[in-house]
Amino acid sequence: xxxxxxxxxxxxxxxxxxxxxxxxxxxxxxxxxxxxxxxxxxxxxxxxxxxxxxxxxxxxxxxxxxxxxxxxxxxxxxxxxxxxxxxxxxxxxxxxxxxxxxxxxxxxxxxxxxxxxxxxxxxxxxxxxxxxxxxxxxxxxxxxxxxxxxxxxxxxxxxxxxxxxxxxx
Numbered sequence: 001x002x003x004x005x006x007x008x009x010x011x012x013x014x015x016x017x018x019x020x021x022x023x024x025x026x027x028x029x030x031x032x033x034x035x036x037x038x039x040x041x042x043x044x045x046x047x048x049x050x051x052x053x054x055x056x057x058x059x060x061x062x063x064x065x066x067x068x069x070x071x072x073x074x075x076x077x078x079x080x081x082x083x084x085x086x087x088x089x090x091x092x093x094x095x096x097x098x099x100x101x102x103x104x105x106x107x108x109x110x111x112x113x114x115x116x117x118x119x120x121x122x123x124x125x126x127x128x129x130x131x132x133x134x135x136x137x138x139x140x141x142x143x144x145x146x147x148x149x150x151x152x153x154x155x156x157x158x159x160x161x162x163x164x165x166x167x168x169x
Contacts, residue, residue, distance in 0.1 A: 016060035018077055019045040022090030022157060027060040027075040048089075056083035079123065079158045090158075095123060097154045105143040115139045122167075125160030133163040 017029040019040030025047050026035040037047055050057050059082060061075050079091040087095065098119050107115065118136035121128050140147040152168050159167075 011062050011064035013057075014060040014063055015049050015057040016075060016077075017047050017049045018058060018088075018090070019043060019047045020089045021045045021093070022077050022088070024074060024077050028063075029060060031063070051081040051084060051086065052089060053086040054081060054084040056081060058088075077157070091123070094154050094158050095119065098123075098151060101147075101150055101154060105140070105147060107139065107143050111139050111143070119155070122159050122163045123155065125163065129160055129163050130166060133166040137167050 014027065014031050015029040016027045017025040017036050019025060019042070021040065021043045023040050023042050023045075025037050025040060026032065029036055029049050039046060048058070058078065059075075077090070078088065080087055099116060102112065102115050102119065105112075105115070114135060118132040118139070121132035122136060126132075136151075137148065140151060148167065156164060156168065
């Protein structure tokens with residue numbers, strides 16, 4: 001049996017247009033500009049096509065010449081810039097909201113510090129994320145029963161898949 005590598009044609013990333021709150025507007029912003037919008041129709045926020053820090057275009061749909069994709073899979077909204085590693089505005093605002101919510105929980109200083117660290121780890125999807133996810137869940141459940149649901153509204157869109165399954169099965 002022979003294995004063949006690199007048999008797929010080479011492709012390129014189109015540019016994505018995303019609002020400052022993280023709603024995907026157009027994952028084909030260059031090749032289908034007729035679908036671009038200056039403002040988001042869901043939240044009225046301004047839209048961007050590049051990283052505010054380094055101006056690198058945001059990766060959109062991966063286009064492969066000669067291949068027709070009939071799937072309806074959406075391009076995921078990235079949390080961080082692939083070029084400069086800075087958080088996109090929607091990630092920054094979600095992190096800020098999560099830290100604000102953490103401040104509303106009645107926690108002692110050690111638990112609050114651990115919760116703040118856990119939030120950063122689960123959003124960045126580091127190797128420590130699973131352990132931090134369990135710590136996060138334990139602290140939040142101990143503090144307020146409604147806490148996990150509230151954090152889900154804020155963090156679900158930017159947390160890694162494994163973390164989502166662990167915290168919100």
